[in-house]
Amino acid sequence: MKNIIQQSKFLVKNYDIVATNPPYMGNSGMNPNLKDYLKKNYPNSKSDLFAVFIEKCHDFCNEKGFVAMITQQSFMFLSTFEKLRVELINNHTIINMAHLGAHAFEEIGGEVVQATTFVNKNNLIENYKSTFHRLTEFNSESKKEEEFHNDENKFILSQSIFNLAPSFEFIFWENHNILNSFKLYPPLSKYGKPSRGLATYNDNKFLRYWYEVSFNKIGFGCSSVDDSIKSKKKWFPYNKGGDYKKWYGNNNFVVNFYNGGEEIKKSGKGAFSNINYYFKKGLTWSRISSSYFGVRYHDVGFIIGDAGPSVLMNDDSNIFYIFGILLSNFTLRIISALNSTMTFQVGDLNKVPINMNNHEKENIEKLVKSCIYISKEEWDEFELSWDFKNHYAIKFSQDSFENTFFKYMDFKNNQYNKLKKNEFILNNLINKIYNITDIQDSVVSIKNEITLTKIHLEEFVKSFISYAVGCMFGRYSLDNEGLQFAGGEFNINNYSKFIPDDDNIIPVLDSEYFEDDIVNRFVEFVKTCFGEETLEENLDFIANALAKNKKPSREKIRDYLLKNFFNDHKKTYKKCPIYWQFSSGKENGFNCLVYMHRYEPSLVARIRTDYLHKTQKAIEQAIANCDNIINHSSSKQEVVKATKDKAKLQKQLKETQEYDEALSHIANRNIEIDLDDGVKVNYAKFQNVQVSKEGKKSKKINLLKKL
Structure with a gap:
């Protein structure tokens, strides 16, 4: 005490x-x-x-x-x-x-x-x-x-x-005029409602990248919850935030909102906040960002997310004007000042003061619409957009691939400079109406940088190869723009300029064992796009963009397709690839690509009998050829090379024999996949296949390359 x-x-x-x-x-x-x-x-x-x-x-x-x-x-x-x-x-x-x-x-x-x-x-x-x-x-x-x-x-x-x-x-x-604007002008909440929306609390079950599911099950353009229910569709565009991106983009996800979110409701965990605002046009942003504050326009048809909230306007006639204010350095300064974290909350946006200046409204709206147009065109330029039409090498096709690339680069630079100029003028106008006199604030700051992708030659070539593979499988077509096939009933008769692979199996091997292997198909694609006269020139240009060694062009292209294509595809598609690579292992004895959306239960059996077994016979013949050289050649150099090649081929043959056992095990099961389950669930059905031999320890083998 x-x-x-x-x-x-x-x-x-x-x-x-x-x-x-x-x-x-x-x-x-x-x-x-x-x-x-x-x-x-x-x-x-x-x-x-x-x-x-x-x-x-x-x-x-x-x-x-x-x-x-x-x-x-x-x-x-x-x-x-x-x-x-x-x-x-x-x-x-x-x-x-x-x-x-x-x-x-x-x-x-x-x-x-x-x-x-x-x-x-x-x-x-x-x-x-x-x-x-x-x-x-x-x-x-x-x-x-x-x-x-x-x-x-x-x-x-x-x-x-x-x-x-x-x-x-x-x-x-901060500038005193910025602080004073809070007293002079009403907050954003007077003109619209920054809102958080649907939280599933089980994204693995209810969310998918749009390219995973069957495209004909996605409901685009719905204007209300009732409209979505009437559509009978299962998946709908969903705002989930994403990387720092301005004006337009990050449209990657769909959510299972069948019958008004029936399955989410049954789970007992979903939160349907502000449901009356679902499917309305608005302005979305990433609530949590490792970078800076970027707002993006979305038209009708999107469900508001939790990590991707939206500003829904009381009057749509103000949406582009207010969008200009929200993406100006003025608002960036306010948001940064009000919240020192990298979480951009609904409450922070609510406080942004809006000076409804009718004198400059038309000018600001014109600039904003131009910025949206440029950014949407850039977003749709890549396969990850559901509005992707075709590769820019097709759009800007010249007499040679090289000239096509440089024409594309001129276009990209013009678009970049135009967007930069638009943002510069826009910042000047916003500063003017708020009486902000900081000279440096007129430029686009580092924290409010241009978010157009500047693509280089290597990336351009790789994206062209990806588009070519899509055409080989019938996902895309040289006959029509946009997605040609992404689920449903495949019909090869819908193609004429370049015919897709008929059995959905394209061998990817280190030697030309098949006439229709991926390298030959790619060569045929380049010839179809640019003509036969410039074929070798174009192949050389493409190959040199992929590798700087002295190998022949077709070998450089083969090396890329065998060793690096799938990894690049996996990275582009966020570890949810739609082209799957069946692979016997690190020796590369056997590889082939298939298109997930064309999968059939008989596919694995056909891979085994029509491709793996033929590859094994080709390897055995190649070993016999090496033996012939070793036993009969008088050239020491030839014998050394043949001995080295034989050792490699023997490893490949052994690898394919083990792989054959795993393929046989899965082929007999006639596995079904459901696109609604997404890539990872379906992919796992072909991994860790346990193979047992009498008297030996069982072994697990992956049929597909690891994600």
Whole structure:
């Protein structure tokens, strides 16, 4: 009891100076007793112990005394500490503050601990000019210390300016006209509703990349939930956020919303927030981003996501004007100021002030529509768009592949420069209507960079090869634009200029054992696209883009298709490839490609009997040829080469014999696949096949290349 009384004497004392680095503990780390105590006694700061200590240290301090602390920076911005900020602004004086951000201490890496340090006087001095140092951009303790003395990072102002911010955020570094705009103009929430939507809570079950499922089961263009139900479709476009992308794009996912989300509802876990806004046109963004704030336009037909919320307008006539404001440097500065994390919340967007300037509205809308058009055209240029029509090598086809590529590059550069110019003019207009005079703010900043993909020759060639493989399988056609086949009943009679493979099996081997192997089919495709006269020239150009060695062009192309094509395809399709590579193993004894959407239960049996067995016979014949050279050639060099080739062929033959056993096991099962289950579930049916031999330990073999 004596100790408790002694402790209480310390706790009731007041001090002229209180200085500390308080403990950090968020609400989730507190036990129930501590939570209840803080909720009752420190409602303004209860969310974290460091914030409670800010209050407590001011209590410890004499009136007109000083409090010096280093804490997490979150109290300066987060809505949970708004009342604490009001208390500090109205009853205390910030003498100075060094806003450190991340990397304030050499021993603490990463972005988790973001700090600020400050000295407060424990009473309010009217019209006092506080000194602030902005050091968040510097990534080391020593650099922050050095830049502390740089006047460019110093701001002297009255803390009363924080009363202009929507939730009294400590935005000391921003242009006063930006802060004043919160008072002059209504928030975005007056014109539209930034909304989070459907959360499945089981994305593995209910979400798919659009290219995994049968294309004819996807419902595009629905305008309401009722419309989607009437369509009888199962899958619908879904906003899921994604990489940093502006204006248009990231349309990758579909969600199982059959009959209004029947299966999700049955799971008992889904959350159908703002369902009345589903399928409406809007502006979406990635709520969580490792990069910067990028907004994208989507037309009718999309379901709002949880990680990909949308702004749904009260009046669609304002959508393009407001879109221009949201993608300007003005809004980027506001969002960055209101939220120092990489999570762009609905509440942050709600606060963006909208100056509905009718004088500039038409000009801004024209620029925005141009930016959307350029960005959509660029998005649709690649296979991952469901509106992909054909490869640009076909669109810009010249007498040679090389000339085609350079014409394409001219087009890309023009589009890039046009978009950059549009964004520059747009930023000028937005700055003008908000009276922002920072000269540097007119340019497109690093944090608001152009998000068009600048493709290089190698990527262009690889994407052309991918398109060629798609035509070999009938996914695409030189006769018609867009997807030709992606599920349903395949009909080879729908093709005339370039006929797809009839059995959905294309051998990919290190030697030309089959006339219709993938290299020969690719050569035929290039000839069909560009003509026979320039065939060798075009093959040389394509091959040299893939490899710089001195091998003949067809060998370079064969090496790429055998060793690297599938890996590139897997990467492009986010580890959910639609072309599957059956592979006997690292010796490359046998490989072939098949198209998942044309799969039939008899496919594996046909691979085994029509291709693997024929490959084995070809390998055996090649071994016999090597033996003939070894036994009869008088050339030492020939014998050395034949001996080396034989050793390789023997390894390949042994590999294919083991592979044959696994293929036989699966072929007899006539496995069915369901495209609705997605790539990974179906892919797993052909992996880890257990093969047993009498007297030997069983072995697991993968029929397909690993994902």
